[in-house]
Amino acid sequence: MLEDDFGREVSGVRVSLTDRCNFDCVYCHNEGLGDTRGPMDPQDDEMSTDDVVRFLEVAAEFDVDSVKFTGGEPMLRGDLEEIIRRTPDSMEVSMTTNGTYLPGRAPDLVDAGLERVNVSQDALDPDAFAEITKSGAYDKVMEGVEAALDAGLDPVKLNMVVFEHTAGYVEDMVEHVAENDGLQLQLIEYMPELTGKPEWNIDIGRVHDWLADIADEIEHREMHDRKRYWVSGTDPDGPTAPPAERGMVEIVDPVENPTFCANCHRVRVTHEGYLKGCLNRNDDLRSMGEMTKAEIRETFRETVANRVPYYGEYMVKNDRGEWEVNDEYLGTPTV
Ligand SMILES: Nc1nc2c(ncn2[C@@H]2O[C@H](COP(=O)(O)OP(=O)(O)OP(=O)(O)O)[C@@H](O)[C@H]2O)c(=O)[nH]1
Ligand SMILES: C[S@@+](CC[C@H](N)C(=O)[O-])C[C@H]1O[C@@H](n2cnc3c(N)ncnc32)[C@H](O)[C@@H]1O
Ligand code: SF4
Numbered sequence: 001m002l003e004d005d006f007g008r009e010v011s012g013v014r015v016s017l018t019d020r021c022n023f024d025c026v027y028c029h030n031e032g033l034g035d036t037r038g039p040m041d042p043q044d045d046e047m048s049t050d051d052v053v054r055f056l057e058v059a060a061e062f063d064v065d066s067v068k069f070t071g072g073e074p075m076l077r078g079d080l081e082e083i084i085r086r087t088p089d090s091m092e093v094s095m096t097t098n099g100t101y102l103p104g105r106a107p108d109l110v111d112a113g114l115e116r117v118n119v120s121q122d123a124l125d126p127d128a129f130a131e132i133t134k135s136g137a138y139d140k141v142m143e144g145v146e147a148a149l150d151a152g153l154d155p156v157k158l159n160m161v162v163f164e165h166t167a168g169y170v171e172d173m174v175e176h177v178a179e180n181d182g183l184q185l186q187l188i189e190y191m192p193e194l195t196g197k198p199e200w201n202i203d204i205g206r207v208h209d210w211l212a213d214i215a216d217e218i219e220h221r222e223m224h225d226r227k228r229y230w231v232s233g234t235d236p237d238g239p240t241a242p243p244a245e246r247g248m249v250e251i252v253d254p255v256e257n258p259t260f261c262a263n264c265h266r267v268r269v270t271h272e273g274y275l276k277g278c279l280n281r282n283d284d285l286r287s288m289g290e291m292t293k294a295e296i297r298e299t300f301r302e303t304v305a306n307r308v309p310y311y312g313e314y315m316v317k318n319d320r321g322e323w324e325v326n327d328e329y330l331g332t333p334t335v
């Protein structure tokens with residue numbers, strides 16, 4: 001397994017299959033690349049099926065054992081089932097999707113080898129959902145979640161970005177996963193530096209405190225040092241449900257968690273086939289276009305060797321409480 005200069009082994013890859021999307025979420029970072037495009041026909045700049053598979057075969061040679069497909073909206077790719085089918089068997093395959101295309105396609109994805117799925121759902125309220133995603137697809141997404149559960153994807157994680165528009169819906173969502181078998185909740189700290197809207201930020205520490213109060217059990221996940229709260233309901237005085245009926249709530253808090261980047265084990269690939277060492281940085285892109293496998297191997301090695309943590313020491317808050325690059329830290333390896 002390859003390791004960077006900060007002792008971080010790369011065990012996973014996260015592949016964006018397209019920057020197209022049928023939604024226009026107000027917060028979208030498009031995997032650190034900015035705006036998504038509309039759901040037009042497949043584009044020439046996207047990696048082909050063979051490009052994706054060739055890269056995954058190389059990654060598997062370096063003992064990378066998991067791949068996450070994302071985007072844009074990965075399900076806009078008609079060849080998704082083929083890509084999954086041709087993914088090396090040694091890799092766990094997951095996907096992050098807005099869920100609209102899961103009805104009808106979920107069984108085929110499972111048949112192809114998809115093991116689990118994260119579905120973005122920011123509120124259990126159709127109006128709020130429409131305002132955030134700029135789409136009227138609330139019912140379709142609910143159907144998509146059902147389709148994923150019916151197809152046997154396990155777990156089905158709901159991704160909720162916690163920011164000004166959604167903070168009032170966190171409790172509902174926690175209740176929802178506690179009551180529904182097979183669902184888990186991932187609360188994602190809003191990353192304002194990728195959207196230019198710092199005013200939407202809310203203090204994720206408050207959510208941690210509230211969950212710590214109502215949780216039956218708290219775990220740490222090694223990846224990103226994420227906290228997991230097991231809850232049986234949002235009423236702290238309520239009856240404790242048997243463990244099988246508890247819901248799991250995981251917090252993904254890159255911005256305020258100083259050890260988040262220390263446990264970052266994933267390299268990213270953009271839809272155009274650039275390797276990228278960090279979600280938030282676009283100054284370390286390395287193209288794999290037209291490369292042989294031997295060249296991809298070398299480029300993968302270089303990408304890993306040049307990875308630098310982004311939050312924590314790399315970024316610091318200035319006197320006005322804004323994030324900026326820590327100049328002192330720039331002496332360490334960058335591209
Ligand atoms: N800054 C940063 N944000 C991340 C990272 N991983 C996940 N996130 C945030 O969390 C969002 C949802 O991530 P997902 O891909 O659905 O889930 P995941 O992080 O892979 O978690 P699992 O599915 O449990 O492995 C991402 O789009 C980011 O906004 C990371 O390595 N760095
Ligand atoms: C970029 S989307 C791509 C996959 C798919 N279209 C979806 O929405 O699930 C991946 C994840 O990034 C999260 N995300 C997007 N912008 C974000 C931001 N500014 N801060 C935190 N998370 C964000 C979304 O909520 C989503 O769960
Ligand atoms: S569905 Fe995903 S890719 Fe599309 S706009 Fe929303 S967060 Fe971005």
Ligand code: SF4
Nearest residue numbers: 261264278279309310
């Ligand atoms: S922000 Fe940190 S955890 Fe996220 S990809 Fe970059 S280095 Fe990894």
